[in-house]
Amino acid sequence: MxxxxxxxxxxxxxxxxxxxxxxxxxxxxxxxxxxxxxxxxxxxxxxxxxxxxxxxxxxxxxxxxxxxxxxxxxxxxxxxxxxxxxxxxxxxxxxxxxxxxxxxxxxxxxxxxxxxxxxxxxxxxxxxxxxxxxxxxxxxxxxxxxxxxxxxxxxxxxxxxxxxxxxxxxxxxxxxxxxxxxxxxxxxxxxxxxxxxxxxxxxxxxxxxxxxxxxxxxxxxxxxxxxxxGGKSPAIIADDIPLDDIIDRIVFAKSLNAGQTCVAPDYVLLPRAKVGPFLEAYKTTFRRLYPTVSRNPDYTSIVNQRNYQRLQDWLRDAEEQGAHIEPVSDEVIDDGTWRMAPHLVTNVTDTMTIMQEELFGPILPVIPYDALDDALDFVSHRPRPLALYLFTYDRALQERVMTRTHAGSMAINEAVLQVGIDDLPFGGIGPSGMxxxxxxxxxxxxxxxKPVLIKSRLNGMRFIYPPYSRAIPQWLLRWLLR
Known part of the structure; x- marks a missing residue:
């Protein structure tokens, strides 16, 4: 019509x-x-x-x-x-x-x-x-x-x-x-x-x-x-999984819509020894998927100047507090858009705005851990996120994280794509929604x-009507309390 x-x-x-x-x-x-x-x-x-x-x-x-x-x-x-x-x-x-x-x-x-x-x-x-x-x-x-x-x-x-x-x-x-x-x-x-x-x-x-x-x-x-x-959705990388197996999945999930996705990985937790290799692998993979940022029809812009400036201010705040910021590309964006190359951030602290607010852009804090329990404690002591990502082939670890953590959704060895599964519900928990x-x-x-009760002409309930001192109601009450 x-x-x-x-x-x-x-x-x-x-x-x-x-x-x-x-x-x-x-x-x-x-x-x-x-x-x-x-x-x-x-x-x-x-x-x-x-x-x-x-x-x-x-x-x-x-x-x-x-x-x-x-x-x-x-x-x-x-x-x-x-x-x-x-x-x-x-x-x-x-x-x-x-x-x-x-x-x-x-x-x-x-x-x-x-x-x-x-x-x-x-x-x-x-x-x-x-x-x-x-x-x-x-x-x-x-x-x-x-x-x-x-x-x-x-x-x-x-x-x-x-x-x-x-x-x-x-x-x-x-x-x-x-x-x-x-x-x-x-x-x-x-x-x-x-x-x-x-x-x-x-x-x-x-x-x-x-x-x-x-x-x-x-x-x-x-x-x-x-x-x-939304909220801050973590990606936990376990020690057993090779970075080469998963880095393209993380880069794609974070680069989709220039990170302006409510279930995009908001920060990465990984073994301390993997931090350097992760940073290099991320840069290499991004440059392969997006050879340029400026004028690249496959790479989306930040929606407007207001949000672009917000991201720049948060990077400046982190740097002033001691964070190390590594742009994935130092290319000059001169195409008249608000495109922004991804920025990897290390040496972050909880006092930085990027660790307090949902990023909603191409900024990715990279946080090392010494034991997986430390990573799980890090996540569990923060507001429950809309998504949680775990990268490991260890089945026992997968089950442990599924049952120990709370999030609106979870994906194992993938990111973002759980939202696209037709037969899965989508929703948050706690601060990430309801x-x-x-x-x-x-x-x-x-x-x-709407619950509906339908009775017939025969009224079987009349046997328990008052007075309750009658024998039949007393017997029914004793039977129901058996």
């Missing part, structure tokens, strides 16, 4: 944007009230429409994100944004009928005759707040889960990526009425107003400080939240699992 509105809302002033926000929310609430349980056929149609739109507009999407970043690798946009969304649609379509089916539950003897089931109902109107780093993926993957569960959806795009926000909004209006799916743009004031709406569920991806504000706003409405907040989406867990997050 094509949107009937002719409004082009991507450059509204603040008052008009706020009025539109409230109007859209009320329209979606009313539309949901008229269709509180969309059938399987319509949900499948919505997902198929979304997939068709993604395929049709893939070139526009890549071009818009490239403009927003001043330089975004088209291959990265395909690999990390468009293709995962298409694959997730296909994955959900194959399973949605089974997910929607009410599940039968056991009824104990004392409640018989009766039946029990869990019915999976849509929540209502879902809000999705999108960050700048993967503006398509982090809008569409939650949208897939919300549509599969039968919800109406409002999407607030980042003010840092206005071009993809406009393209996504126009694209979705070709396939959906705005009382089904709507895109909202605007600065921080619109984001605050968006998070304050009484959604039936609110999903936010972004920084920990902003996540706290979002959760406070949602609490005023008792709106349940899913928060994907709740899950992707896979079946996404459908469950966006649904109300």
């Amino acid at each position: 094509t949107a009937s509105s002719t409004e082009t809302p991507w450059n509204l002033d603040a008052d008009a944007a706020l009025a539109r926000l409230n109007r859209l929310f009320k329209a979606q609430q009313q539309a949901f009230a008229g269709e509180p349980m969309p059938p399987l056929a319509s949900r499948r149609q919505h997902l198929q429409t979304l997939k068709a739109l993604l395929l049709e507009h893939r070139d526009r999407i890549a071009q818009a994100i490239n403009v927003d970043f001043t330089a975004r690798s088209t291959a990265e946009t395909l690999l990390a944004e468009i293709i995962p969304c298409i694959e997730q649609v296909d994955y959900v379509l194959k399973r949605l009928s089974r997910w929607m089916r009410p599940s039968r539950r056991h009824v104990s003897l004392q409640f018989q005759p009766a039946r029990a089931r869990v019915v999976y109902q849509p929540l209502g109107v879902v809000g999705i707040m999108v960050p700048f780093n993967y503006p398509l993926n982090l809008a569409v993957e939650p949208l897939i889960a919300a549509l599969a569960a039968g919800n109406r959806v409002m999407i607030k795009m980042s003010e840092f990526t206005p071009h993809i926000a406009a393209v996504l909004g126009e694209m979705l209006r070709q396939g959906f009425d705005e009382d089904r799916v709507a895109v909202v743009t605007g600065e921080a004031d619109i984001a605050q107003a968006f998070s304050a709406l009484p959604f039936d569920h609110l999903l936010f991806t972004g920084s920990i400080p902003v996540g706290r504000h979002v959760m406070r706003a949602a609490a005023n409405n008792l709106t349940p939240v899913t928060l994907e907040l 709740g899950h989406y992707h896979a079946h867990e996404g459908f469950l997050t966006m649904s109300k699992a």
